[in-house]
Amino acid sequence: LLPQPRERTLVLITGARQTGKTTSARRCYPALRYLNLDAIEYRLQLEQVSSFGWAAAVGPAVLDEVQKAPGVLDKLKFAFDGREIDFSVLLGSAQILLLRTVRETLAGRISVHELWPLMLSEREAGAAVPLAPPLFAHMFTKGGVRAACRKEPEVVLGDAAEGVQASEEYMMTWGGMPALLPLKDAARRAWLRNYELTYLERDLADLARLQDLAPFRRFQQLAAARSGQLLSYSELARDAGVSVETARRYLEYLRISYQAFLLQPYSRNLTSTLVKTPKLYWVDIGLLRQATGTHGLGAGAMFETYVVSEIVKYLRTVHAAATPYFYRTRSGMEVDMLLASAHGVVGLEIKASQHVALRDATRLAEVGAALGREWLGGIVVYRGARIYEVRKGIWAVPSWRLLTRPHGGRNTVRRRRER
Secondary structure, three states: OOOOOOOOEEEEEEEOOOOOHHHHHHHHOOOOEEEEOOOHHHHHHHHOOOOOOHHHHOOOEEEEOHHHOOOHHHHHHHHHHOOOOOEEEEEEOOHHHHHHHHHHHOOOOEEEEEEOOOOHHHHHHOOOOOOOOOHHHHOOOOOHHHHHHHOOOOEEOHHHHHHHHHHHHHHHHHOOOHHHOOOOHHHHHHHHHHHHHHHHHHHHHHHOOOOOOHHHHHHHHHHHHOOOEEOOHHHHHHHHOOOHHHHHHHHHHHHHOOOEEEEOEOOOOOOOOEOOOOEEEEOOHHHHHHHHOOOOOOHHHHHHHHHHHHHHHHHHHOOOOEEEEEEEEOOOOEEEEEEEEOOEEEEEEEOOOOOOOHHHHHHHHHHHHHHHHHEEEEEEEEOOOOOEEEEOOEEEEEHHHHOOOOOOOOOEEOOOOOO
């Protein structure tokens, strides 16, 4: 997905700390000079390089932690506009410092790529390039849910199933931070604790320069415990003992440092007066468990966070032409997720159970009826094994199958012929 040096462009790779930005850039661009601006010596040296001498002194390069030295962007712009260099890569973790400055300074010259914690589909793909689209990505296209599900076997057998299910259990326990993969469980717990401290001491220091981290840390824990819930700044502020304005600022810090994201409500009024408040989700399950101590968050909210974050990470990674929402009315009717594309809308209900009941499809059916010809079908995401039609146009799909590439043609039990 990343541009290559033969293209004339500048590239920004951003994301949370420790998601593999440096590793990915150095593997993708081994021929480029690598400069880590975390080192004050590099920052001081680059201050001495003039705009006229940038191409000769630095040339095409990978500039890591570029938010530490925003002054280099003007020099890079001068060299790029003068066609003295045609390609460079910028890396950094602090989204607000990077994106605001980059978009102001390098508008029209740079492509932005976000690197998230590993997705289940990436774990299963291994080193395969390009990444095969997961099953849900085939559902918000022209054929909709029915076309995608009918191509799938009802059940996947043997190692093909057990391997993916084991990977999902790992993701639900530890999340997708790449550094955790080779570690033992005790070392993983220690890594997550250290990550939390590093985030507070480094990324947050870059963003906010707070003198006292204790109020923010309490706010972070309270916000994590509300993953999958409607966002209420006033409740968060009250419980954290800060002002509403401070709560808004703290949540923005979490969002722009890739710890959390907001899912916006679907804006079209289909059935009754809509809720206009977004829902709050944590990006990574491992970091969520660390922030909450696994207390105060039910299994349903944890599973919903996992499924929603996997979908959002994929959509933003591949710049997919589909927008995620949730749907909720003031009367309490809610659908966990809607994926809107040019072809129509797919609805998802997320259930942390091994079985699906007919009533689990009721709200999807209501929204589908209201959308009419725009409706591409509904999915009840659950923790079982079978893909089958619950009621007309609404299918039960296991999460581990929804979030990985289609299984058609592998070790499977084919679907019974439909009458």
